[in-house]
Amino acid sequence: MPLLGSQHSNLKTSIERLVDRGVIEAPALQELRSSSGQLNKDYVFSDPQGKRDSIIVVAQNSPEFTAKPVERWHELIANTEATMPPRPSKRSYTSNCTRLNF
Structure with missing residues (x-):
């Protein structure tokens, strides 16, 4: 068994x-x-x-390999969301609008 823990024939099939x-x-x-x-x-x-x-090919055949960048991606999203100012609610947008009637 190679490094990925998959049989040679399985890797060949995956590549194909x-x-x-x-x-x-x-x-x-x-x-x-x-x-x-x-x-x-x-x-x-x-x-x-x-x-x-x-x-x-490695990502396709190794869930452990794929999990690391996914975990990092979630970490980056969480850090970005933590540093962003809160979004105004829909209500605050409408309360600051002036209604124009024609």
């Missing part, structure tokens, strides 16, 4: 599904030798697009 949906670009398929000496066909992500796409 994301490519089919147009979420990521198709990565290069290369034959690479494993540490045990076995030849495997693996997807290789390179360049900035590949970095972006590999992060999407």
Whole structure:
């Protein structure tokens, strides 16, 4: 099992599904030798697009990875809301208006 805790075939299927949906670009398929000496066909992500796409693949296959940016996003929203002045109520808008009759 690789780093994500997913089977190789499951990751390959996930990558192919994301490519089919147009979420990521198709990565290069290369034959690479494993540490045990076995030849495997693996997807290789390179360049900035590949970095972006590999992060999407990891997020798709690892809830733990996805949870961290979601938690940070909620934290940033809470901090922003805490520093913003309160919004006036709808009633205060209407009470400050002058009615014009034509």
